[in-house]
Amino acid sequence: MTTDSDDATAVSQGGEALKGTAAKFTMALGGFVGTIVFARELGPTSFGGFYLLLTVVRIANRPVSGWAEAAKKRYSETSEDRREVVGAVLVWYVLALAVFALVALAFAAPIRSELGVRNAGGLLVILFAGITLYEAIERLFEATGRLGRSTWIDAVRSYLTLGGQFLLVSVGLGAAGMVGGLTAASLVVVPVLAYSLGTTPALPTRQTVRRIGSFARYSIPSTLFTTAFDNFDILLLGALVSAAAVGDYQVAFTLVVPATFVSEVVASGLMARVSALRSRSEPVATDIENALMFSSVLSLPLLAGAVVVASSLVTVVYGVEYAGAAPLLIGLAAARVLMTQNRPLSHALRGLDRPDVDMRIAVAALGVNVLVGIALTLEYGTVGIVAATVLAEALRYLAAAWVVRREVDGIRLFPRELLEQAGAAGVMGVSVWVIDNALPGDGWVRLTVLLLLGASMYAVVLLAVSRSTRMTLRSAVRDWREAGA
DSSP: OOOTTSSGGGSOHHHHHHHHHHHHHHHHHHHHHHHHHHHHHHHHHHHHHHHHHHHHHHHHTHHHHHHHHHHHHHHHSSSOOHHHHHHHHHHHHHHHHHHHHHHHHHTHHHHHHHHTOTTHHHHHHHHHHHHHHHHHHHHHHHTTTOHHHHHHHHHHHHHHHHHHHHHHHHTTOTHHHHHHHHHHHHHHHHHHHHHHHTOOOOOOOHHHHHHHHHHHHHHHHHHHHHHHHHHHHHHHHHHHTOHHHHHHHHHHHHHHGGGGHHHHHHHHHHHHHHHHHHHTTOOOHHHHHHHHHHTTTTHHHHHHHHHHHHHHHHHHHHOGGGGGGHHHHHHHHHHHHHHHHHHHHHHHHHHTTOHHHHHHHHHHHHHHHHHHHHHHHHHHTHHHHHHHHHHHHHHHHHHHHHHHHHHSTTOOSSOHHHHHHHHHHHHHHHHHHHHHHHOOOOSHHHHHHHHHHHHHHHHHHHHHHOHHHHHHHHHHHHHHHHTTO
């Protein structure tokens, strides 16, 4: 049984979002440095090969992730035996790992041939074991609402990953070293997550399994289709173009990662908050609106900046051999704006106990991305798949927004704060364009000046025009301090 003091609504949404976003930036700094080092050290083919392995695992472990998502829903409710919920997740993980290992090792030769990575079958099993267990426990921990701590633990994992990968790649292990570093770091921090969760697992009863299963029958396919959608671009490029094209795509993707930091933190806690409120028959509109209000606060200026400095950003940071990533950067930045609104809406639907609707939207979005993506990739190459992703994200937003509006009376899905953020991003983009054309020289110093000026301009304009942003920031900082962060 849970009480009002230990569910997700007992923590500050703003304070947790601020702590989680700070952790995301800390994490991104290490990841950014890592991609630069490894992209240059491994080259586009090996660098892309590792991300093909990672993509396969992220799709293959969706049954565990979807089950953990269902367990998170039940863990957040007020009437569940949490010990049995945790036990059900661990049992499911062990079964899934056994099945995946049998398949991967049985088809090791064709997998190696298709992915172009030596010992691909064994590497897939190692990667699956580490990141799947970590993600399952992390999903449960999100149900407590302590998103700041969860994200900081993930930040520690990212730096352990970076160190391990650097050591293993430096001794010549290539893609295998990248796999080993990520797996080892994931397994090292699992005990920390489990201790923070503070729930001892117990063998689940049939009733607990049925309760989780009633949600999982939708959350598993929904998670599978959503992940396939998120990773379809890489799989399609690997199949129709080349591993080098995957390397270009991954470079552009890495540069737009910060766009979703706020959205990821807010969305990961929104489902638990909405679920807890609904289980007590309390209103949920305000929590969903607050999530949507600031989810795009980073993606909008990133899109404006990408339009202006995409080419110089890619070539200065990664080298001229990745120049083909510049147009991809702009398209992915546009897709990220839509994604930052889609994620909270998706998690809100799950919290409203409508995983069936979330699943159908995910299936439809993937279908559009597959059909349009193949056609545009064959015609226009890498740029075509990015265009298809933007279209699919737009259709996904329209569908999710329509359903949430129908389910939640009086909710505002397009608050004024979004217009204020878009306006501030526009001012920033124009300012950076003017400075870019007036500033002499080239290289790191010039690029750094442009990025710092752009970020400062956006922050100043947004804080000047948006009273709610100022109030929210002050409230979040106060909550963080009161929590002893």
